[in-house]
Structures are given as structure tokens and as C-alpha cells.
Amino acid sequence: MDILKDKNNNYIKDTNPYEKYEKIDDSIISFYMQYNHLKNIYRQGWLKVRIGLEHKDKCESVADHSFSMALLALAIIEKYKLHYDILKCIKMCIVHELGEVYVGDYTPFDKVTKEDKHNQEREAIKKILNSLDFDNDFLELWEEFEEAKTIEAKFVKNLDQLEFILQASAYGLDASCFERCISKITDENCKEVLNSLLDLTKGNKKPKVIG
Numbered sequence: 001m002d003i004l005k006d007k008n009n010n011y012i013k014d015t016n017p018y019e020k021y022e023k024i025d026d027s028i029i030s031f032y033m034q035y036n037h038l039k040n041i042y043r044q045g046w047l048k049v050r051i052g053l054e055h056k057d058k059c060e061s062v063a064d065h066s067f068s069m070a071l072l073a074l075a076i077i078e079k080y081k082l083h084y085d086i087l088k089c090i091k092m093c094i095v096h097e098l099g100e101v102y103v104g105d106y107t108p109f110d111k112v113t114k115e116d117k118h119n120q121e122r123e124a125i126k127k128i129l130n131s132l133d134f135d136n137d138f139l140e141l142w143e144e145f146e147e148a149k150t151i152e153a154k155f156v157k158n159l160d161q162l163e164f165i166l167q168a169s170a171y172g173l174d175a176s177c178f179e180r181c182i183s184k185i186t187d188e189n190c191k192e193v194l195n196s197l198l199d200l201t202k203g204n205k206k207p208k209v210i211g
Contacts (some may be wrong), residue, residue, distance in 0.1 A: 003165035008104030030131040038063040099124035158187040174204040
């Protein structure tokens, strides 16, 4: 089956648009063309481990995941009237995968340590932000997410796991099969959504483990 791969051995939909230009003077255009690659990168775990390459046409991208997390944050905060910094949560959802523009989307099967992944992604984000000519808090928000010490970062970490399970359910999989992700969901409101999802998907087919 024909499918593109990038230099990180990630399955992709198209080449990085940023690489098509020799020079971009405008910092916003440069930023856009770089993060646009997140639309091209499939979420690798689905194709390499769970649902297989034959389902690439319906597989989400990294950008899809980030967008879905942002909407999920908005919905849960609004529904449960949570006193979180909603703008910070949404921004954190959007930037938390920014480093994957250059690092790619690692899966647990890639045997990359958490520290190494963190360092690689941090350098990648710094590379992207070096092209910006205005002050921003993108790296600081990414670091906050990684450290998971603030209430917003802990909440977004929960959303990261919950969104993954929701997407699995969208593929028709039984949510209860994802025990590792379930164990990481500690937020009570996220748990409430999760429990409803477990009831909804009970009896659906098991994940297809390829690797």
C-alpha cells in the first residue's frame, strides 16, 4: 500500500509545506507553514499498532487531535462551570504537540525515553519559535503542560488521555480496552465522561494490535 513517510519514519499525508519554500520573510506565514505539517502527520499509533494502514483514509492527524482536545476543554469547562483559565487550557491543547512538526509522533513502541522525547520536542519548538518576531508564551505553556503541576496542566493532561479514548470509540473500539489511558484519568469530570463512554461502547470490537 502506497503511503508517504517523512525523515522520522512517520506515516504522512503530504510533504511538509514549509520545505517547499526557500525563504519566508513574514513570521506568521513561516509559523503557519511549519505547524501546518501537523495536518499531514497521521497519529502514528493508530496505523502502526491499532487499526492498521488499510484504514489510513479515516485516520486522524496530529492537528485533528489537538483541535479536538481544545473543543473538549471548552465543552467540559463550560458544562461543569470549572474555574480554570479557559484560554490557557485551550492554548495548551493547541501547542502541546507543536514539537512533533520536526520530531514526529512517537508511540510507546518506539522505545524513546520520556526525557529524550521531552528534550527533542523542546528543541523543535524553540526552532519553530525562533522564526517569530513577536513575544509569545507558547514554549512556557508547553513546559507547563509537560510538568503537569498547575490545575490547568493537570486537566489538559487528562484531556489528552480522554480524547484518545474518545477517538478510539469513534473508530468503533471498546473503550474499556484502553486500560493504560483509563488509569491516567483522575479528573472527576473527565471520569464522568469516561464512564458514560465505557457504557456506550461496551461490547464493541477489541483493538487490533499489530505491533
